[in-house]
Amino acid sequence: xxxxxxxxxxxxxxxxxxxxxxxxxxxxxxxxxxxxxxxxxxxxxxxxxxxxxxxxxxxxxxxxxxxxxxxxxxxxxxxxxxxxxxxxxxxxxxxxxxxxxxxxxxxxxxxxxxxx
Amino acid sequence: xxxxxxxxxxxxxxxxxxxxxxxxxxxxxxxxxxxxxxxxxxxxxxxxxxxxxxxxxxxxxxxxxxxxxxxxxxxxxxxxxxxxxxxxxxxxxxxxxxxxxxxxxxxxxxx
Numbered sequence: 001x002x003x004x005x006x007x008x009x010x011x012x013x014x015x016x017x018x019x020x021x022x023x024x025x026x027x028x029x030x031x032x033x034x035x036x037x038x039x040x041x042x043x044x045x046x047x048x049x050x051x052x053x054x055x056x057x058x059x060x061x062x063x064x065x066x067x068x069x070x071x072x073x074x075x076x077x078x079x080x081x082x083x084x085x086x087x088x089x090x091x092x093x094x095x096x097x098x099x100x101x102x103x104x105x106x107x108x109x110x111x112x113x114x115x116x
Numbered sequence: 117x118x119x120x121x122x123x124x125x126x127x128x129x130x131x132x133x134x135x136x137x138x139x140x141x142x143x144x145x146x147x148x149x150x151x152x153x154x155x156x157x158x159x160x161x162x163x164x165x166x167x168x169x170x171x172x173x174x175x176x177x178x179x180x181x182x183x184x185x186x187x188x189x190x191x192x193x194x195x196x197x198x199x200x201x202x203x204x205x206x207x208x209x210x211x212x213x214x215x216x217x218x219x220x221x222x223x224x225x226x227x
Contacts, residue, residue, distance in 0.1 A: 006159075034215070043204065043219040044160070093159045105206075105215065107152075110159040 002028050002098045006108025013084055013115055021079045021111045023094030029074035030096035034105065035067075038091040050077040084115045119143060120207050120218035128224045135192040137221050139205030142186065149181055149188045150206040153199075154220065160204055164190060195225040 003026040013019050023033055033050040048069055049057040056069035068080040077096075081088055091112055095105040120141045129135045137151075148167055152160035166172045166179040166188065178191040188207075192199055205218040 044217045046215075091157075105162075107159040107161070112157075 002096070002106040004030075004094065004096050004106045004108040006094055006111055008111060009109055010112040011114070013113070015085055015115055016083055018080055018082045019084055019113060021081075021092055021094075021113075023077045023079070023096070023108050025075045025096045025098075025106075028096075028098040030077075030098070031074060033071060033077040033094055033096045035069065035077075035079050036093045036095065038093060038110075044093065047079075052077075081113065084113070086115045089113055089115045119209055119216045120205055122203075122205050122218040122221045124219055125222035126224050127221055128226060129195050130226050131195060131197060133195050133225075135195045135199065135223055135225070137190040137192075137203050137205075137223065139188045139190075139207075139218055140186055141188070141205075141207045141209075141216075143207065143209040144183075144186065146183075146186075146207045146209055148208040149179070151177075151179060151188075151190045152204040152206060152217075154202045154204060156201075192223075195223075197225045197227050199223060200225045 005024045005026050007022045031052045035047045036044040037047050038044050046059050047062045050069045050071040052071045052074050058064045071077040091110050093110040094108040097105045122139050151164040153163050154160040164177050164179040166181045169181050172179045176193045180189045202220040202222045204220045208215050
């Protein structure tokens, strides 16, 4: 089955620094990947849709200049949290789907970000 | 109205019982419905998908879909403590353009 690898699994950074999270589809090509954020005891919230070779589509309320998304190839999307603050501490999860149908998405293992 | 709704729980059932998880959605154009299981601190994993009205069984899991009522459910037979997790209902909306998760139902299976 489809496998999505996400790295790192956890990261601690100082306030004001930037953090990059990678999401790779290992055995399939993903023209579209999705980035979610999940705060404790809350559901997944879609942040943005990452499109290979074009600009990402951000959900309302998500700052595109703070959460930079790059989808330079069919197997890799990156999310950079710039000038991180403690309120950005969360669980970030990427997902991708194989093909273009409305089938289930495969999730990466998630990245626990803690900003101190 | 929220696009996908679930009871947040917690839903507690004894080991061996049937757990019933419910989900309603607002977009009548939705065609694909999914149930994900998420353990604490982990990312969601797909356990069931259903596209047609009726029941779909896979092992101890049965998904039920009623498009007329805009309702999808997940039954877990012979519940085990290892089934204790949050179950997320996901629906494609806008004729497949978007994929929306419900808030999740926390299930606790008591030994």
